[in-house]
Amino acid sequence: MLVCSILQSASAGTLYVASASNFKPALEQLITLFSQQTGHSVHATYGSSGKLFLQIQHGAPYDLFFSADTHKPLRLVQTSYAEKEFQRTYAIxxxxxxxxxSGVELQNGKFLHSKQLTRLALADEKLAPYGVAAEQTLKSLSxxxxxxxxxxxxHSVIQAFHFVSTGNVDAGFVPVSYLxxxxxxxxxxxxxxxxxxxxxVRQDMVLLTRSQxxxxxxxxxxxxxxxxAKAAITSYGYGIME
Incomplete structure (x- = not known):
């Protein structure tokens, strides 16, 4: 209730957020809810966490960063690009x-050992934390x-999703939220x-120093x-830290 009263009393403003691709469906819903309640305009840019991280380091004018990991927001805090007290886990x-x-059965991951598998999509582990998770899964399954x-x-989970949806690959690792x-x-x-x-895949957000x-x-x-907001986030299959 306190947050709602603060929101309703604020004058309309504008902010720019950078978000990991996996969070796009949930964030779009959150932006709509927030804008309806406050009148604020929220402009979002989506991409891999790694690319957005580099953009911020090179002066991109974002106010908030929604990463798909904890390391990049922490690194921004350590290098004075972001505020320590404003780093929080928003989703898992x-x-x-x-x-x-059709005809492909993936249960228990056995398909990964099948000769039917000729092309497998996954996000670049250097850019996207879901790519790290995909490679860890492959290692766990030998x-x-x-x-x-x-x-x-x-380059991102959106592109991995596109590869699978168009049938250009036999299967791919994607966020549950996108499905x-x-x-x-x-x-x-x-x-x-x-x-x-x-x-x-603990995902942290952080307020950038320029936006205090x-x-x-x-x-x-x-x-x-x-x-x-938490109810909306969990509706897309994410976990929440209590």
């Missing part, structure tokens, strides 16, 4: 293996080396990867931690 991501080709020459490496947002049925062509096969004087940015940061 979940990974899925998905195929858009399929890392055996599939490596069949990888189609994407939910696209209304994709969780049948035999979707395998939600067990959490024990990869390190938790932007009330709209601080209010959006507060809003993301509200019960209303």
């Amino acid at each position: 991501g979940r990974l899925a293996l998905w195929s858009n080709k 399929a890392h080396q055996s599939t490596r020459n069949r990888w189609v490496v994407a 939910i947002s696209q209304g994709i049925a969780f049948d035999e062509q979707v395998w939600i990867v067990p959490d024990l096969l990869y390190s938790p 004087g932007n009330p709209a940015a601080i209010q959006f940061w507060q809003f993301i931690q509200s019960a209303q």
